[in-house]
Amino acid sequence: MQSIEILLNKFLILKVIYLTIDGNGLKLGMILSPSSHISQDKLSRRDILEISQEISRNYAPVASENPPEFTAKIRLSPIEILEISEEISRNYTLKISTAMPELVLLPVGPEHLHAYWNPGQAGIISAPKDDSHEVVLRIYSQPDESSTATTKSWFDIIINNSRTQQKVVLPPQAKSSAYSAAIGKRSPDDRLAAFATSNVIHIPRSSVAPYQGGEVTVIPEAMPQVVLSGQGQSHYTSKNASGQSK
């Protein structure tokens, strides 16, 4: 490999352009370093900052494959760490603020589901007291694929203005395994002016053996009843705070 260094400028002592010839042909490289001959007052502090930020933005190395080093240059004492932790917890208390109203359904079990909502900036759950329109959570059962029904059946839960969460117990006759919901104001003729609609969820539907406090049939009827379980105990009947069980 040959290397030809050309001194371009006798004033820029450390600014060097070099040419490298290797197996892949000619390469042009450049080494730049600060020179005492460049006056810094040609650039304002703002200019320098902008250049710095631009370079950082565009030329920062991409993520390293190596795990980050936690042996940082700054050493903090346990008390300092604790103070920072407490300050963050104090100043970043939990709050939900979304511009748009939202409604989320969560599956819980065969007989109930859970809904929570966020009123958004408009404060949707604030019907005036004299308003005859109640705020309701309307739960729709989604027709099963095998069903011939063309319309969704539904039921309403009247919402107390202060709540943003609701356990929803499904009516005993509910047969669907998929549900969605909407929240809004219900008019006297049952029409709903929805503020937000939810995701569709699927809840577990027991087709063979419903869970009854651990009492389950563990083998199909066709098989001999030699190993049928009796009264089972729930796994968590006596679990302690550390997640350990007895």
Place this chain on the structure above:
Amino acid sequence: MEKGFLSIILHAHLPYVRHPEHDSFFEENWLFEAMTECYIPLIGVLDRLQQDSVDYRLTLSLSPPLISMLRDKLLISRYLKHLHKLLELAEKEVYRTRKLPEYQKLSRLYRRFFLNTLATFQDQYKCDLLSAFKKHYTAGNLELITSAATHGFLPLLSVSEIAVRNQINVGIETFKLNLGHAPAGFWLPECAYYPGLETALGEAGIKYFFVDTHGIMNASESPRYGVYAPLDCGNGVAAFGRDPDSSRQVWSSKEGYPGDFDYREYYSDIGFDLEFDYIAPYILDGLTRINTGIKYHRVTGADLPKEIYQPKKALAKARQHAQDFINKRQQQIDGLSANMDRPPIIVAPYDAELFGHWWFEGPHWLEHVLRLASENSNGVQSVSCSDYLNLPLSHQLATPLASTWGDQGDSSYWINEENDWIYPFLHKAEADMEKLAFDLQDLAVNPLQERALNQAARSILLAQASDWPFIIKSGTTAEYARKRITDHLARFNYLHDCIRKNRINERYLIALETMDNIFPAINFRDYNPSAKPFTGA
């Protein structure tokens, strides 16, 4: 006598309890107690079985927080300090009981027990318990599997598929980084399954997972062999169902083995029984009584004065219970085999922390169950679920029912009036993280930003642990669980704010990295919804 299989799975998990911001922290004792009473005794069992050339198979699920804690230098140094303190107390007890021969016999036993624990931990395994488990994995007796990154309760995180995938993938990556191989099996936190979860598991290279009994019995197709053969979820990932009989014999507080009157009583501990001034140096901050691990009484019986513990009698009872357990499995297998065209597999999963901590004689029982299952005179053979899947069998196609192994068999223990407030915050933080990763996808970030983004991802994962809603519901140390969730979410909100405003304070970032130092290889880009999905091992 028919031949069948028994697969015992121990799931070892503790939440990430590590507090470098305090000189000592009570909840770290959860780990220290489990190390002393469960993990090191379990290693003793495995070592003895290997020494005696016993042909056995056992599966151990190591959760990522536990893996991380077992490798953490700070916790290791604190554990050694804890152990020396226990030895000091045992020594003091030998002196105190010098005129009480029955008690002194026991205090000497505890001193031997702690000395042996120290020797195993420090001298034999050089403070690295994972190396012990790996040794037995390499020997071919122990199958090691793992769980979700912070034991997140996946059905309630599933409003975001990315949240679920990151819990799975970060968990598997942590396992691989520390154990050196990919796990074949995956322990769903709380056995919580919902249809569709198998897709993310399959894409992460997982071959099998476990569900509770009713998850199999109420599957999309009636299971031909009940819980005694796995179901193929349709993508080649197998679901094994928990056998309720073998579960009840060990778990049940009424009829289970651990309640036997000859076994050691967990709730009789000198931390509560002895005079305050004497025990003060060994309890919490010298003020609050806690369990020390030194217990002198046996279960005895309900409402009876507690009698002194007799170790020999208790160990004999454990061996008797091991024989009973094997006999009952044999009866099951004999009954099942006549009607099955394949050998049945009885799947018996337990929390690892039951053995030794709650049930002091549990490790001894387990050792003898495995010894008995290795004898040719029995038709019961211990296997791992991987072994079973390697048999030339095709499995019934069906999707298990959404289920958990918790109260009511559903998710209600993890979402109810006590803990439902956490989910809007968890989901919001997750959505914010995904939006951040998406917004940054075409931008280069500098190393400081990269660290802040990765730390934000750690905060989210730590907030998602299933332990927090569980503890809040159970009501014990609920304040700690509430604080952990709100702290992790506050840390996330702080980092999110700093990153968005491009005002990252390195000093603050270092404080957060020091406290929540889990998952060193995490990559915030995995939260980008438009990124290529993780493809697994």
